Amino acid sequence: MRMRAGSDVVITACGVVSPIGTTVPEFERRMFAGDSGVVDVRGRVVGQNFPVPYGALVDDSRVPSARELGISDSVQTNGGRYALYAFEQLLESLPERVEIDGLLHATPAGIFFDVVLESFRGYDPESFDWDQLRAEWIADEMSLRLRQRGYGDIAPEHRICVNSACAAGGQALGLGYQNIKAGRMKRCLVTAVDAGAWESQLMNFHLLHTLMVDEVPAATASRPFSASRGGFVKGEAAAALLLETREAAEERGATILASVGGYAFNSDAYRLTDGREDNFCVVRVMQDALADAGLTPQQIDYINAHGTATLLNDRLETRAIKKVFGVDAGRVPVSSLKSQIGHPTVAAGAVEAIACVLMLQRQKIAPTINLNDPDPDCDLDYVIEGARKADLRHVMSNSFGFGGQNACLVLNKED
Numbered sequence: 001m002r003m004r005a006g007s008d009v010v011i012t013a014c015g016v017v018s019p020i021g022t023t024v025p026e027f028e029r030r031m032f033a034g035d036s037g038v039v040d041v042r043g044r045v046v047g048q049n050f051p052v053p054y055g056a057l058v059d060d061s062r063v064p065s066a067r068e069l070g071i072s073d074s075v076q077t078n079g080g081r082y083a084l085y086a087f088e089q090l091l092e093s094l095p096e097r098v099e100i101d102g103l104l105h106a107t108p109a110g111i112f113f114d115v116v117l118e119s120f121r122g123y124d125p126e127s128f129d130w131d132q133l134r135a136e137w138i139a140d141e142m143s144l145r146l147r148q149r150g151y152g153d154i155a156p157e158h159r160i161c162v163n164s165a166c167a168a169g170g171q172a173l174g175l176g177y178q179n180i181k182a183g184r185m186k187r188c189l190v191t192a193v194d195a196g197a198w199e200s201q202l203m204n205f206h207l208l209h210t211l212m213v214d215e216v217p218a219a220t221a222s223r224p225f226s227a228s229r230g231g232f233v234k235g236e237a238a239a240a241l242l243l244e245t246r247e248a249a250e251e252r253g254a255t256i257l258a259s260v261g262g263y264a265f266n267s268d269a270y271r272l273t274d275g276r277e278d279n280f281c282v283v284r285v286m287q288d289a290l291a292d293a294g295l296t297p298q299q300i301d302y303i304n305a306h307g308t309a310t311l312l313n314d315r316l317e318t319r320a321i322k323k324v325f326g327v328d329a330g331r332v333p334v335s336s337l338k339s340q341i342g343h344p345t346v347a348a349g350a351v352e353a354i355a356c357v358l359m360l361q362r363q364k365i366a367p368t369i370n371l372n373d374p375d376p377d378c379d380l381d382y383v384i385e386g387a388r389k390a391d392l393r394h395v396m397s398n399s400f401g402f403g404g405q406n407a408c409l410v411l412n413k414e415d
Contacts, residue, residue, distance in 0.1 A: 010260070011243060012249050012255065013254075014357065017085050018235075019235060020035050039056070053221070056222070058237070083105075083191055084141065102154060102158040104189075105162065106161075106190075108196060163346065168345075170350070170398075170408070172191075189243075191240045193346075194235075194344045194346045212230040222339050225368065226371050229314065234342060235344040257414070262293025263410070285406040302390065303321060303334045305334050305335065306338075307337075315375070315377045317398065340366075340369055360393075367385065394413070
């Protein structure tokens with residue numbers, strides 16, 4: 001089928017690995033139940049005296065081994081396993097071989113040092129193949145598997161690795177949406193992974209004073225919008241979503257889970273970790289996503305907040321929502337999935353997009369847990385009572401990253 005510019009973009013399949021579920025059904029059940037995936041990591045992945053007590057960890061026992069997933073013995077990374085398991089879940093849900101001509105993968109950046117090798121399983125330091133540690137390895141592996149299984153050969157220019165920090169998952173979805181809208185792709189696979197809840201990563205964020213370190217019950221450590229919040233909890237997760245034109249989906253009789261109605265991305269270029277205090281770019285990215293979707297603020301039924309539980313982010317995001325939504329700010333429900341799964345940084349936006357798809361399908365909003373003492377400066381409806389039934393047609397999902405990188409998606413319910 002010939003691609004054309006301006007096609008509607010729909011989501012037709014997904015897979016997820018998270019601290020509250022390593023399959024979509026389990027993730028859905030525990031998300032609406034308000035479960036927490038945060039645990040005390042001391043004595044597990046760090047020493048007993050380590051200054052960061054908490055992490056939102058994937059249950060490795062519920063993820064197939066590297067050998068079961070067919071991953072090379074030389075690169076048995078947590079991230080590789082999680083990303084490929086989410087990818088395999090998505091492919092299993094496709095009823096037929098369809099041509100996929102784009103792959104956008106959100107991945108952490110950085111150079112690998114000896115200090116982080118504890119994140120690898122069973123490596124031999126004498127024979128370790130350092131060339132396998134390229135950031136694109138997972139995307140290359142997925143492309144190879146797609147070709148071998150008859151899903152098409154993805155052109156190099158359509159295989160893109162995205163790294164915009166905590167906005168990367170949202171940006172990868174947005175780039176997929178824009179490429180399909182522009183007629184450059186008919187279908188694309190969007191994946192994201194971060195399995196960085198290891199010692200060196202925890203210490204890096206700790207030195208930036210961004211992590212929760214107060215001694216509290218682990219399940220309550222991630223507490224967005226709370227007066228007692230002390231920072232985010234580093235999380236792990238992977239997600240995979242299939243985007244395609246509506247025509248392509250309907251032609252093959254696919255079940256459409258939701259549609260992508262609008263997207264915007266911008267950058268503050270302000271500071272490494274802090275956003276602009278005047279909120280100019282955060283306000284603008286939400287306004288631009290609404291404009292792209294052809295919607296007014298009054299038509300948004302729910303906002304999936306970035307909601308990290310850092311002192312500055314929660315206040316600035318609340319203030320930005322008030323500026324964009326005006327008198328309707330108190331009407332629209334807002335919740336933060338990070339209260340349950342911690343913050344899986346580059347994977348957050350993609351996992352939260354799956355959460356939004358499930359909310360649109362079930363007509364139910366996932367709660368913000370652990371919000372027992374609201375910050376007076378955070379005074380919106382954060383859905384603190386538990387999962388809430390709602391009439392959801394259009395939802396917004398925010399993702400804000402270090403360096404002032406801001407992504408916003410609008411997703412729509414299918415009739």
